[in-house]
Amino acid sequence: MTLPWGLHERLWPLKYTIFLGLFAVTLVSIETAEALAEVEPFKTAIVLKFARAWPFVLYALILVGIGLFVERFYCRYLCPLGAALAIPARLRMFDWLKRYGECGSPCQTCSRECPVQAIHPEGHINPNECVNCMHCQVLYHSETKCPVVIRQLKRRQKASAGAATLDRAIQNHPNQKKGKVHV
Numbered sequence: 001m002t003l004p005w006g007l008h009e010r011l012w013p014l015k016y017t018i019f020l021g022l023f024a025v026t027l028v029s030i031e032t033a034e035a036l037a038e039v040e041p042f043k044t045a046i047v048l049k050f051a052r053a054w055p056f057v058l059y060a061l062i063l064v065g066i067g068l069f070v071e072r073f074y075c076r077y078l079c080p081l082g083a084a085l086a087i088p089a090r091l092r093m094f095d096w097l098k099r100y101g102e103c104g105s106p107c108q109t110c111s112r113e114c115p116v117q118a119i120h121p122e123g124h125i126n127p128n129e130c131v132n133c134m135h136c137q138v139l140y141h142s143e144t145k146c147p148v149v150i151r152q153l154k155r156r157q158k159a160s161a162g163a164a165t166l167d168r169a170i171q172n173h174p175n176q177k178k179g180k181v182h183v
């Protein structure tokens, strides 16, 4: 299920707030920070296999339930570790995820198909949210889905068809035929 863009945009800062909150708490009390780190459900679900007090189990089950409908819900909106890792993504040296001028205006194919909604409707990629799945780069080169590539292909086909017609015309030209006979 894809969340409406407005809601998605309001939810994604949550994980940064959680991360910064946790970081601030660690400066005051490690024990409290450890308790608050229970925001991540993996200890309950994976380490303890749900053998815990019911509030922890309920919380983990709710996240699992939402995750069935909203792809990577916890990772995209709540995970403080994901937020911490997203910060260095801002410092990347190369902008290697390619885009066309037409991306976003008017073409929405990549933003519709990005599995984590990391592409703004205007067309640019939010590097903090991108998980580098490369799907938009496959679309960028797609001869069947990307309108820019399709247009370039059509132009090339037209040009080579024109060149072939010109070649044929030259070959069939009477002077050319005469020349051939002469040779």
Ligand code: SF4
Binding pocket: 099, 100, 102, 103, 104, 107, 108, 109, 110, 111, 136, 139, 140, 145, 146, 147, 148, 149
């Ligand atoms: S399909 Fe092509 S034009 Fe459309 S958004 Fe993707 S890369 Fe851009």
Ligand code: SF4
Binding pocket: 097, 113, 114, 115, 116, 117, 118, 119, 125, 129, 130, 131, 132, 133, 134, 135, 136, 137
């Ligand atoms: S690489 Fe994947 S996650 Fe990143 S913007 Fe492209 S489609 Fe989205």
